[in-house]
Amino acid sequence: MHDTVNAITRFDDSNDKDDDSEHHDLSLKEIQKNDHDLKIVTKWVETDERPDYKDISDKGFFLRSLWNQWNNLELRDGLIYRRFEDPATKIVKMQAIIPLSERKKVLQFSHDDKCSAHLGIHKTLAKIRQSYYWPGLQNDVRTYINGCDKCAKRKSPQKSKRAPMALVEANGPMERIATDILGELPETESGNKYILVVSLTTTQSGRRAFAMPNMEAKTVAKIIVEEVIVRLVFLIGYTQIKAGNLKACCFKRCVLYSKH
């Protein structure tokens, strides 16, 4: 199998040398000769006799397709080619027609090979079309690549949909607070291993850090109530809000909380 691949690869190199028949690989020629359908096609071209359609209408897709491309078939040094004009570059390529038995090998070295590096469908197809052809080539390339494990693994997993992040405005101190927890850190003598950082958003100076022994919700809530809401709300309310009724309100809440 490996020899045949090499043979086809060598043939690939020789294709650029145009009419230099010395470089045509005998292995591919033999493979074409051993293929039942290609033997028939070779005979058509050799004798320059295109059969009537009624004679090939029941012969299968491969023969019917090549019959339809009669004007593009050419025999060079015993090898059957299809003449193909690249629609993008208008360069005419002579594509060796590959029988069924060899197609998987062509797909493998055009896609899996180190130099091919698992190219996508269009690039793999373009690479094969440089030198080879068979009816149904495009579908075969698509099917082969869709079934390639490495390509499937390389595709990034679907990202879970998330709501877009939105900026939340705070119009004053303590309107919103944000918290974050650092840790686990080396345990202190007093048994703390985490740091709770509380940010009072609009105020740079309103960031506080609190040591805590664990990151349980109860511990965090206790610090936020006792150290932030009661102390800092009161402080900020006291220093920034001058209205007597609000000041009283803060005091009231402190008293209410302290009773629990």
Ligand SMILES: [Zn+2]
């Ligand atoms: Zn692949």
